[in-house]
Amino acid sequence: GAGxxxxxxxxxxxxxxxVALRCDPISGHVSLYWYRQALGxxxxxxxxxxxxxxxxxxxxxxxxxxxxxxxxSISTLTIQRTEQRDSAMYRCASSLxxxxxxxxxxxxxxxxxxxxxx
Amino acid sequence: AxxxxxxxxxxxxxxxxxxTLSCTYDTSxxxxxxxxxxxxxxxxxxxxxRQEAYKQQNATENRFSVNFQKAAKSFSLKISDxxxxxxxxxxxxxxxxxxxxxxxxxxxxxxxxxxx
Numbered sequence: 001g002a003g004x005x006x007x008x009x010x011x012x013x014x015x016x017x018x019v020a021l022r023c024d025p026i027s028g029h030v031s032l033y034w035y036r037q038a039l040g041x042x043x044x045x046x047x048x049x050x051x052x053x054x055x056x057x058x059x060x061x062x063x064x065x066x067x068x069x070x071x072x073s074i075s076t077l078t079i080q081r082t083e084q085r086d087s088a089m090y091r092c093a094s095s096l097x098x099x100x101x102x103x104x105x106x107x108x109x110x111x112x113x114x115x116x117x118x
Numbered sequence: 119a120x121x122x123x124x125x126x127x128x129x130x131x132x133x134x135x136x137x138t139l140s141c142t143y144d145t146s147x148x149x150x151x152x153x154x155x156x157x158x159x160x161x162x163x164x165x166x167x168r169q170e171a172y173k174q175q176n177a178t179e180n181r182f183s184v185n186f187q188k189a190a191k192s193f194s195l196k197i198s199d200x201x202x203x204x205x206x207x208x209x210x211x212x213x214x215x216x217x218x219x220x221x222x223x224x225x226x227x228x229x230x231x232x233x234x
Binding site for chain 1 (some may be wrong): 122134161162163165168209210215218220221222224225226227
């Protein structure tokens with residue numbers, strides 16, 4: 001497809017279960033980002049990959065959250081032992097690189113995965 | 119750390135009228151980028167307009183323009199000739215040009231309603 005694809009679109013899980021959220025970036029985009037958007041808030045940075053290397057994971061809330069991008073394309077965000085406070089929209093974005101020839105590299109966002117922990 | 123503040127949780131405008139959404143930010147950097155994103159009910163996140171801090175000229179994209187006041191750290195979005203399709207949540211965002219230049223910092227958003 002032409003855009004960033006995220007699956008599932010909606011995920012309802014019970015507290016204590018593990019969940020895996022998938023992001024398929026635009027082909028050729030080397031940079032991939034995960035953001036979390038709580039209800040009524042703006043997106044907050046979670047983590048950033050350059051190719052397969054996780055360059056920054058400072059935004060991950062705690063060690064229950066992890067992300068990988070093993071082949072430099074598809075990425076998975078995993079939340080272990082989910083808690084109700086994890087309920088949010090999880091957005092993935094990709095870009096050609098951090099910077100393009102103009103000094104910017106627009107982010108292309110996916111439509112997100114809405115996670116509800118009951 | 120940079121912060122972005124959108125002081126208007128909600129705004130409304132009549133179709134064909136003009137509306138201005140406010141955004142202020144806090145940074146110690148001199149070079150950075152500012153953005154306005156639109157989030158309609160479809161859940162997309164659409165880039166509306168971008169401003170480089172080193173450029174004095176305000177960015178314009180069709181009916182959308184910004185008023186960038188660097189000294190005041192203000193970055194407002196003006197929507198002219200508002201259309202029903204402009205109804206959405208609008209987010210202001212900041213991006214450093216330095217070491218964390220891959221990271222966007224967003225405000226909490228302004229929900230814009232367009233009345234017919």
